[in-house]
Amino acid sequence: xxxxxxxxxxxxxxxxxxxxxxxxxxxxxxxxxxxxxxxxxxxxxx
Amino acid sequence: xxxxxxxxxxxxxxxxxxxxxxxxxxxxxxxxxxxxxxxxxxxxxxxxxxxxxxxxxxxxxxxxxxxxxxxxxxxxxxxxxxxxxxxxxxxxxxxxxxxxxxxxxxxxxxxxxxxxxxxxxxxxxxxxxxxxxxxxxxxxxxxxxxxxxxxxxxxxxxxxxxxxxxxxxxxxxxxxxxxxxxxxxxxxxxxxxxxxxxxxxxxxxxxxxxxxxxxxxxxxxxxxxxxxxxxxxxxxxxxxxxxxxxxxxxxxxxxxxxxxxxxxxxxxxxxxxxxxxxxxxxxxxxx
Numbered sequence: 073x074x075x076x077x078x079x080x081x082x083x084x085x086x087x088x089x090x091x092x093x094x095x096x097x098x099x100x101x102x103x104x105x106x107x108x109x110x111x112x113x114x115x116x117x118x
Numbered sequence: 119x120x121x122x123x124x125x126x127x128x129x130x131x132x133x134x135x136x137x138x139x140x141x142x143x144x145x146x147x148x149x150x151x152x153x154x155x156x157x158x159x160x161x162x163x164x165x166x167x168x169x170x171x172x173x174x175x176x177x178x179x180x181x182x183x184x185x186x187x188x189x190x191x192x193x194x195x196x197x198x199x200x201x202x203x204x205x206x207x208x209x210x211x212x213x214x215x216x217x218x219x220x221x222x223x224x225x226x227x228x229x230x231x232x233x234x235x236x237x238x239x240x241x242x243x244x245x246x247x248x249x250x251x252x253x254x255x256x257x258x259x260x261x262x263x264x265x266x267x268x269x270x271x272x273x274x275x276x277x278x279x280x281x282x283x284x285x286x287x288x289x290x291x292x293x294x295x296x297x298x299x300x301x302x303x304x305x306x307x308x309x310x311x312x313x314x315x316x317x318x319x320x321x322x323x324x325x326x327x328x329x330x331x332x333x334x335x336x337x338x339x340x341x342x343x344x345x346x347x348x349x350x351x352x353x354x355x356x357x358x359x360x361x362x363x364x365x366x367x368x369x370x371x372x373x374x375x376x377x378x379x380x381x382x383x384x385x386x387x388x389x390x391x392x393x394x395x396x397x398x399x400x401x402x403x404x405x
Contacts, residue, residue: 077340079338080201080202080338080339080340081201081340083197083200083201083335083338084197084198084201084202084340086194086197087193087194087195087196087197087198087199087200087201088194088198089194090190090191090193090194090197090198091190091191091194091195091198092194093190093191093194094189094190094191094192094193094194095191097186097190097191098185099180099186099189099190099191099192100154100155100191101154102179102180102183102185102186103153103154103156103171103176103179103180103191103192104151104153104154104171105179106163106171106175106176106179107153107154107163107168107170107171107172107175107176107179108147108148108149108150108153109147109149110147110164110281110285111162111163111164111175111267111270111277111281113266113267113270113271114162114163114164114175114267114270114271114274114277114281114282115164115277115278115281115282115285115286115292115300116271116277116278116282116296116299116300116301116302116303116304117282117292117295117296117297117299117300
């Protein structure tokens, strides 16, 4: 059962690692800047 | 109409992820810090009620920013969620998926289980993911070297439904500014709504780049379907019950499955198991 879960666990590990790296780089700030302003492209006006 | 637990979960998730009711009343959007957090489903961050960020929109935002060429944060989020549960997100946690589910419940003279060219159509979502979400935003840039979110701009129906329509209804200035792109996206939304009456979840099946990512994780995700070959009699009841017409007994964790659990409940032998839904029977009919 552990063998079957190994690929998923590895992918999860990579995902968490990337997530932490991205947070340390400050990427959520870029996401927040985009998300906290009306995205004119998203609503079809950009 | 009997309310199934999945519909209740979908309703709660939709309400929670778009809980900023003041936004709808005032025609504004939420600007709090938690909006820097990605939500797992397709939910436009310009929706007046949205409390979190859309991962596909966020991915394009970081790809087109000057500071970063690659988004560890969003890609990491997608990989982690995909590795945990794959397209369970699509079946249980996506507001736009819920919207299509509701549309498909509306009675219509002819319901189709698949469209002509189904196999080719199902590849479209990968074309959209690679082309509109990744390559075009990264490489088609303006005079300042900035790209734009091509998927959000030209395709995303969730943006039109959740953000474009409520915001333009609330603001005369935005209504005046609406041009051909708005009308094109509105047409696309209407077409998808009409198609949803006929075929189950057309956007999820054929076009959604987020579903494409999660679907690639389905075969390895920790939350998955399990088919007991000893109990399965290959009667095909699971495929009949599957709204996406998947041969569950053959390919229980394929990229198209949204993990709605209908096959689990339908199986007469209890051969299909999933941690998120109870099966019909648990007694094996094979000797």
